[in-house]
Amino acid sequence: MTIWIKRFAPPPAPGLRIAVKDAIDMAGEITTAGSAAVRDRALPAAADALCLAGVRASGAHIVGKTTLTEMCVSPVGDNAVFGTPVNPLAPDLIPGGSSSGSAVAVATGQADIGLGTDTGGSVRIPAACCGIVGLKTTAGRVPSSGVWPLAPTLDTVGPLARDVAGVITGMGLLEPGFTVADAPARVVGRLRIDGVDPAIEDAVDAALASTGIPVREVRLPGWDAAFDAFGTIVVHELWTAHHALLGVEGVGDFVEGGLRAGRLVTQAEVASSLAGRAKWQAEVAALLSEVDVLALPTLPAMPPPLAGYAGFPLTQLTALFNLAGVPALAMPVRSPGFPVPVSLQLVGPAYGEELLGATALALSSRGRSPH
Template identity: 50%
Template sequence: MDATWILRLDAVGDGPRIAVKDCMDVAGTPSTVGCRVIAADALPATLDAPVVETARRQGARIVGKANLVELCRHADGINPWTGTPVNPLDSARVPGGSSSGSAVAVAEDEADIGYGTDTGGSVRVPAACCGLVGLKTTAGRISTQGVFEFSRTLDTVGPLARDVAGAALGMAMLEPGFTIAEPPTGTPPPLARLRLPDVDPALDAAIDDALRTAGLQTTDVRLPQWRSWITAAKDLASAEGYWAHRHLLDRSEHLEDRHAGGIRQGRDFTAAQVLACRRSGRAASAHLNALLDRFSALALPTLAFEPPRIGEVRRGSMTYLTAPFNLAGLPALALPVPRGAGALPASLQLVGAAYTEESLLALGAHVEAALAANRR
């Protein structure tokens, strides 16, 4: 069984091939969300989700519904029911999730672009695990209508691709007319190099080397609020996820235990606690956007450690460096950084101010080109 796909589709034409995460409506097909309970009752969608419809209008070919973690609820990529897509860089390691199939389809050249959702890192983490480019978009920029809801505050849709140009094409399929910004003239403002505890020193070093290779100036920045932002993002996803998924608990024996438990964890949050989490998100957004008035972007790794081996995943830790940017609603780009023979690539995460995906991809293209030139 090819665990990359829930459903393959015949797609005629010569437009870009898109793998759609099986939580987005594609007319004529059901969305299972990788879940037996939902699959048992799922009917074929009557309409495409707007993100799919927009892509089709521009000539994109929808080549299948890609596998995912059940209910989009974890970042490891593992799904015991539908199977776990195989990480093409190392089959013993997780592919990352929850947009696991979208990532693997692109990495294996079965699609040019993968559409995924990112609630706490679910586009960037599989990009990091599979050596891809992945873009988490600004909250509210891309429609989530017709997309399975996990957290209405945190959910976003974004592209995965093999390079920055592919990610830009993916954005243009989502938002007609989208183009990468022109490179800035003169010396660009420095990047804020976020320094956070509990990051593998070898990955931090790889990120620093990549930024130096690209000729980018950096200023170290520390954020003492980081762990409180992680807690707020986790609690908000838990509370909103309970309201979105609580009906599934009637058949919880057919859910993976960790997901049934995750849904239950959200039921005790009060309205006041949810509002406090949203206030924390607004504060995080204001703080980071103010920081980005002084810097061209924030830079840090996407993962704090190498992709874990299957069976060794530490719950929650794979989104340690990604979830606060969902809380703040900011765009974030994951970009592979080669580390030499035998080593898995690191992943550089670049974060911009709200609605600056054009500039963020331009910066990513600059780094990508510099790293490629350095390898020649």
């Protein structure tokens, strides 16, 4: 069972089927966080995570808790203990993580909506790898109480679905009453980052051109410098939250390495990184005051093989929007000849999910078949 860590009884009547990443507490269930060490020490959750309140109130049926990479740390989607979900579009390629099980459950039709978490791309990356839609929400918009922390100031909860309309429905479960904006973006800022496959860029450009929305080339000069701040904050907050797991039997090598890196971070480095984050947030906010949304690919190339992903920069185009705290939506676009459809990433201002939804709907209506 590589998609599911635990499956529940099928719904008694037709309705929305929800897959919940096993980093999100459900009352009476153990939250494994994809880790044998966590599972073996955990007690059943006393209450649901707050983000599930809308799901429960809606009458939607939670069909299971899904596999993830250990403790949400890796963006690959693999898990040596609970199994690695198979990418349904290209079984030899990674499924993407850390919300791998939720993405594959949706992509294979075993759930209508998946709930995942995204700290550096963990909703958007598996959405891109599996040819579906995923939304990283604004930092703090969806409550994180009861959600396993990786880096609490970067962690977000967001929905995955097979299409944009499904993600909008999922956002309505996380925030009852959510609706999209009346109109899409008036101006899109086209962001280009060095090292992206030109064929990926071409597919993104073609998708944007199909909408007729004006597109303007933009830059974020602080991009490279912001990565240092992101990396330091992630491992520092991982260490702060989970230092008691260092050296514990059952913790995998990748997480162990992250904990050891976090232990070495100095207070001076933390202070420098927080200052770098503030500068980066101001830079992104300033650009998003000039254009309505930003557009760029979600991944710099096709997803790598599961047998050889080392060195692939999976979070290159996603992580810095967690650092900025802004929402970002990943969606497939028409890209004939690719094993997996190219994924376009739309980035909006803080609390701009409504605008992202309207803009993504405009894009999807121009090209209904992404393959």
